[in-house]
Amino acid sequence: MIDLRSDTITKPTPSMLEAMFGAPVGDDVLEDDPSVNLLQDKIARLFNMPAALFCPSGTMTNQIAIRINTSPQDEVICDQNAHIYLYEGGGMMLNSLVSPKLLKGSKGRLTADMITESINPDDIHRPKTRLVALENTMNKGGGSIYDFKEIIKIAAVCKKNKLKLHLDGARLFNALAESQETPSDYGTHFDTISICFSKGLGAPVGSVLIGTKDAINKGKRVRKALGGGMRQAGYLAAACTYALDHHLDKIKDDHRRARILASAIENLPFVSSLYPVQTNIIIIALKPDRSPQIFLKKLEKKGLLAIGFGPGLIRIVTHLDFNDKQMEKAIQIFKTLE
Numbered sequence: 001m002i003d004l005r006s007d008t009i010t011k012p013t014p015s016m017l018e019a020m021f022g023a024p025v026g027d028d029v030l031e032d033d034p035s036v037n038l039l040q041d042k043i044a045r046l047f048n049m050p051a052a053l054f055c056p057s058g059t060m061t062n063q064i065a066i067r068i069n070t071s072p073q074d075e076v077i078c079d080q081n082a083h084i085y086l087y088e089g090g091g092m093m094l095n096s097l098v099s100p101k102l103l104k105g106s107k108g109r110l111t112a113d114m115i116t117e118s119i120n121p122d123d124i125h126r127p128k129t130r131l132v133a134l135e136n137t138m139n140k141g142g143g144s145i146y147d148f149k150e151i152i153k154i155a156a157v158c159k160k161n162k163l164k165l166h167l168d169g170a171r172l173f174n175a176l177a178e179s180q181e182t183p184s185d186y187g188t189h190f191d192t193i194s195i196c197f198s199k200g201l202g203a204p205v206g207s208v209l210i211g212t213k214d215a216i217n218k219g220k221r222v223r224k225a226l227g228g229g230m231r232q233a234g235y236l237a238a239a240c241t242y243a244l245d246h247h248l249d250k251i252k253d254d255h256r257r258a259r260i261l262a263s264a265i266e267n268l269p270f271v272s273s274l275y276p277v278q279t280n281i282i283i284i285a286l287k288p289d290r291s292p293q294i295f296l297k298k299l300e301k302k303g304l305l306a307i308g309f310g311p312g313l314i315r316i317v318t319h320l321d322f323n324d325k326q327m328e329k330a331i332q333i334f335k336t337l338e
């Protein structure tokens with residue numbers, strides 16, 4: 001079975017497992033797990049930011065970021081399809097007592113002008129605008145990449161209006177693989193950044209939140225309250241460090257395969273259109289007479305898994321456990337589909 005449901009389905013390689021088994025560990029709640037400390041230092045240095053915090057999931061790093069950057073009753077500006085709004089179980093309302101202001105970005109990307117227009121006036125009727133959260137790459141936008149020039153403009157709007165700026169960078173390394181910018185360019189413009197190791201980087205578990213020392217100290221308290229303080233977490237952190245050292249270069253292969261797949265699929269009879277393919281995500285809009293449920297069942301019968309992604313939409317994602325041979329097979333499966 002070829003599994004293209006998500007880039008989260010990858011399993012650790014034998015050498016990643018070896019790195020995990022051999023990791024020196026301690027009690028990370030007591031802050032003396034050397035493998036967790038190593039990962040946190042390494043990623044903070046990479047982004048040229050003061051500190052980082054290892055967490056079990058990207059949902060938790062995002063939720064912690066929202067919590068430490070806001071107060072109850074505040075408002076968070078994000079795209080209407082942002083992961084923090086759509087896919088985190090209503091967490092910002094539950095954990096931080098804040099409301100989202102949902103904007104209609106272009107393939108999920110906001111502009112500085114849109115943000116300027118949606119900052120609330122100082123009026124007791126209105127929640128206080130406090131945080132802007134961007135997502136790069138943007139999952140629901142088909143792995144779309146922000147233009148870094150726009151990010152600089154957005155950061156300036158935030159500074160001018162005393163808003164915090166958070167990046168949901170679950171797939172930031174996918175964006176970086178296709179751009180000129182470095183991680184430290186991102187570190188310069190955001191207050192907090194969340195990075196996932198369990199997506200394109202291929203680790204089994206783990207995300208980090210990166211920010212100032214003060215932000216990360218506050219974040220540590222929130223992580224504890226959310227039940228995210230882990231003990232010998234170094235076994236997991238070692239997988240993430242291994243991924244940083246060995247898997248970053250492979251992301252471009254995922255993108256190359258996504259482009260080849262997309263060009264093989266785009267003119268097939270069931271396709272109405274494809275979202276622009278910039279990274280490892282392909283979103284297929286089916287012809288109106290095609291039911292996604294039936295389409296997915298047919299695909300599965302032929303040996304390929306994909307997922308439904310909203311009305312008439314199918315998502316496929318390339319990843320570390322998908323090679324050129326499987327790609328050829330996948331193309332054959334799509335081509336022989338009725």
Ligand SMILES: *Cc1c(COP(=O)(O)O)cnc(C)c1O
Nearest residue numbers: 057058059060083135139168170
């Ligand atoms: C996967 C993902 C997350 C985090 O998800 P977890 O499953 O909680 O690790 C956050 N943001 C985006 C855009 C994602 O794709």
